[in-house]
Amino acid sequence: MTLAADTREAVRRHPFLFDALRAGVVNYSAAARFLDVDGETDAVVAALRRFAEDLPDYERPGTNPPVNMQSGLGEGDPADALLAVGDLALVPDEGSLTAITAGGDADAAALRQVLGRLETAAVPIEAAAVGGGSLVVVVGRREGPDAVRAVEDALAE
Numbered sequence: 001m002t003l004a005a006d007t008r009e010a011v012r013r014h015p016f017l018f019d020a021l022r023a024g025v026v027n028y029s030a031a032a033r034f035l036d037v038d039g040e041t042d043a044v045v046a047a048l049r050r051f052a053e054d055l056p057d058y059e060r061p062g063t064n065p066p067v068n069m070q071s072g073l074g075e076g077d078p079a080d081a082l083l084a085v086g087d088l089a090l091v092p093d094e095g096s097l098t099a100i101t102a103g104g105d106a107d108a109a110a111l112r113q114v115l116g117r118l119e120t121a122a123v124p125i126e127a128a129a130v131g132g133g134s135l136v137v138v139v140g141r142r143e144g145p146d147a148v149r150a151v152e153d154a155l156a157e
Helices: 003-012 015-023 028-035 041-054 108-120 141-155
Strands: 067-075 083-085 088-091 097-102 127-131 134-140
Touching: 003 015, 003 028, 003 041, 015 028, 015 041, 028 041, 067 141, 083 127, 097 141, 108 127, 108 134, 108 141, 134 141
Parallel strands: none
Antiparallel strands: 067 088, 067 097, 083 088, 097 134, 127 134
16 A cells, blocks of 8 residues: 555544544644654655545534433333343333433434543443434433533534
């Protein structure tokens, strides 16, 4: 592969850097050192700049959908589940977990934004899913209020 192709592949392995390139908020020299692509730093910087020019502009996902909180989730019958992943089915009134839900046009990009925001807010995530325009993130009961604020912030325009 060429240095440019190696650089693009290295960026794709780090979605945060991909988004930063799209948003135009990258220190190219620092990014080149971080990626550790074989080649001179100046050449990698040039490859990063060219790659960034070809990327679509960054747009925050979502259209500020309504965010709700539902406490009391726990394991139960999959037929009644608010969220089911593998063998885990979380249903209302069965436990101490809290679901944060957002409707509207939530998609995988919105979920990615939400998960990143929850990570930076140090909110542990028990489960998460997106589908049919809805998004759900499950956290511990005590983390519920912080999670609502983080999800609202992540989905705000």
